[in-house]
Amino acid sequence: MRKGGTEEEILSLLRTSGEKYLSGEALSKKFKVSRTAIWKHIHSLIDQGYVFESHTNLGYRLLTAPDLLLPAEIEHALSTKYIGRELYCFNEIGSTNDMAARLTEKEVPEGTVVTAEKQTAGKGRLGRTWISPEKTGLWFSVILRPKISPYHSPKLTFIAGLAVHDAVKKVTGEDPELKWPNDVLLNGKKICGILTEMKAEMDAVNYLIIGIGINVNLSKNDLPESVRARATSLKIELQKEVSRVKLLAEVLKCLEEYYDLFKQEGPEPIIRKWKRKCATLGKKVRIQSGSEVIEGVAEDIDADCSLLIRLADGTVKKAVTGDVN
Amino acid sequence: MNVKEIKELIELLKGNEITELEIEREGVKIKLKKGSGNIVTTQLLAAPQQVVQQVPAAPAPSAKKDEKPAEKKIDGVTINSPMVGTFYKSPAPDAASFVKEGDLVSEGKTVCIIEAMKLMNEIKSEVKGKIVKILVENGQPVEFGQPLFLVEPA
Numbered sequence: 001m002r003k004g005g006t007e008e009e010i011l012s013l014l015r016t017s018g019e020k021y022l023s024g025e026a027l028s029k030k031f032k033v034s035r036t037a038i039w040k041h042i043h044s045l046i047d048q049g050y051v052f053e054s055h056t057n058l059g060y061r062l063l064t065a066p067d068l069l070l071p072a073e074i075e076h077a078l079s080t081k082y083i084g085r086e087l088y089c090f091n092e093i094g095s096t097n098d099m100a101a102r103l104t105e106k107e108v109p110e111g112t113v114v115t116a117e118k119q120t121a122g123k124g125r126l127g128r129t130w131i132s133p134e135k136t137g138l139w140f141s142v143i144l145r146p147k148i149s150p151y152h153s154p155k156l157t158f159i160a161g162l163a164v165h166d167a168v169k170k171v172t173g174e175d176p177e178l179k180w181p182n183d184v185l186l187n188g189k190k191i192c193g194i195l196t197e198m199k200a201e202m203d204a205v206n207y208l209i210i211g212i213g214i215n216v217n218l219s220k221n222d223l224p225e226s227v228r229a230r231a232t233s234l235k236i237e238l239q240k241e242v243s244r245v246k247l248l249a250e251v252l253k254c255l256e257e258y259y260d261l262f263k264q265e266g267p268e269p270i271i272r273k274w275k276r277k278c279a280t281l282g283k284k285v286r287i288q289s290g291s292e293v294i295e296g297v298a299e300d301i302d303a304d305c306s307l308l309i310r311l312a313d314g315t316v317k318k319a320v321t322g323d324v325n
Numbered sequence: 326m327n328v329k330e331i332k333e334l335i336e337l338l339k340g341n342e343i344t345e346l347e348i349e350r351e352g353v354k355i356k357l358k359k360g361s362g363n364i365v366t367t368q369l370l371a372a373p374q375q376v377v378q379q380v381p382a383a384p385a386p387s388a389k390k391d392e393k394p395a396e397k398k399i400d401g402v403t404i405n406s407p408m409v410g411t412f413y414k415s416p417a418p419d420a421a422s423f424v425k426e427g428d429l430v431s432e433g434k435t436v437c438i439i440e441a442m443k444l445m446n447e448i449k450s451e452v453k454g455k456i457v458k459i460l461v462e463n464g465q466p467v468e469f470g471q472p473l474f475l476v477e478p479a
Contacts, residue, residue, distance in 0.1 A: 125440070125445075126413070126416075126417050126418060127416055127418065127419070127420060128417075149407075150407040150408045150446060151407065151408050151409070151469055153444060154408065154409075154410070154442040154444045155442075156444075157442050157444050158442070181442035181443050182442065182443055194443060195443055195445070196442075196443060196444040196445065197444075197445050197446075197447070198444055198446045198447075199447065199449075200407055200446060201407075201451075202405065202407050202451075203407075208444075289411065290411035290412070290413075290463075290464035290465060290466060291462065291464030291465065292464070292466070305442055306409070306441075306442075320409055320410050320411060320440075320441040320442065320466065321410060321411040321440045321441060321442070321443075322411075
């Protein structure tokens with residue numbers, strides 16, 4: 001569907017007319033195209049998953065819109081000022097982060113979002129794979145250009161975990177937990193992973209790409225057996241499907257609010273809020289941080305967002321990276 | 326810069342062929358020199374600047390046995406870490422390193438990744454030249470401003 005094209009306008013009109021039928025004739029007059037052209041557009045919409053009721057004398061009315069990551073659907077649900085206002089939606093690509101990095105080679109506005117129904121090379125940390133089966137999850141990346149030094153940028157990644165937390169809570173009513181640094185857990189299992197990639201000079205960030213993967217409607221079989229003990233999906237936990245479009249729009253809204261807050265007040269309010277939702281603090285942890293293994297009790301988050309771990313001998317050690325177990 | 330960081334720099338010097346290290350950042354200039362006791366000097370500066378080091382190259386083979394090989398000095402620049410994090414020499418544990426010692430790099434070439442809080446920062450070389458020495462180990466924590474690579478500009 002071309003942005004701002006006739007098809008999108010037809011869809012938008014059918015959406016607003018609700019219960020009322022719109023006749024093919026009225027549509028053809030409005031858009032100054034033949035009734036056959038209208039019929040073709042309707043069928044193209046049907047192919048994309050829209051369901052219409054058509055009546056020979058009355059015309060068409062929209063029954064349901066598909067829960068697909070189509071620009072028209074996302075834009076319809078979106079309530080942000082700038083995040084997601086520039087959208088690149090793909091059916092299948094390697095990785096939304098890689099595509100976003102390619103897009104930054106030209107001038108794209110801050111808040112540009114790349115989504116994919118399926119990733120063939122979804123990425124985790126250190127060359128790990130992120131399983132992203134088709135039309136089941138939210139696999140997307142957000143491009144930000146914060147005017148901060150790279151020194152402070154890791155703190156910014158905390159807004160993404162919080163945004164996913166808030167959005168899941170709003171859409172499903174469940175209250176997920178956060179695991180340091182930025183996983184989102186439901187019932188102790190991971191439903192969301194966040195991988196941020198940055199391009200920066202010594203003193204300025206060129207751009208940040210926040211890659212977010214949310215397991216929304218994945219079935220147990222979509223997850224490899226090796227990760228089932230640690231990972232889950234909203235559908236598995238809630239035993240019902242969740243609207244991906246609605247959830248995406250909500251995540252982007254929360255992300256924009258937290259990003260604006262970060263720009264205005266710095267990281268402190270974000271960290272305070274994050275700590276309240278954190279499942280890592282107070283627990284015994286074992287962290288593989290680079291070539292080092294740290295074992296102890298996760299005591300607090302430092303001002304720079306690193307994890308402070310109290311070791312058995314009473315000393316406190318800082319971790320800036322790592323897998324918490 | 327605190328005493329702990331200065332101590333770390335001294336440690337860095339000990340385990341390396343570097344004989345002299347001069348760092349300027351956060352308004353402080355520090356000069357360390359290996360030999361009969363470390364000399365530490367500090368002075369205030371307006372803004373952090375790039376670190377320039379003097380490093381001896383491998384001794385040139387000498388014809389005469391009794392003659393001490395002349396130490397050739399290389400004017401090197403370092404690529405420093407823009408943030409606190411973990412240093413990775415390759416994109417994945419089983420993947421090839423971005424660069425090896427002796428490699429020629431051009432401006433913009435990715436030399437390593439620094440990670441903090443799942444934020445991966447691909448560090449690019451800002452100079453064209455030869456990687457003389459990799460100053461940190463894979464998986465090692467690094468501090469802000471810590472030299473990662475010594476590059477001999479071409």
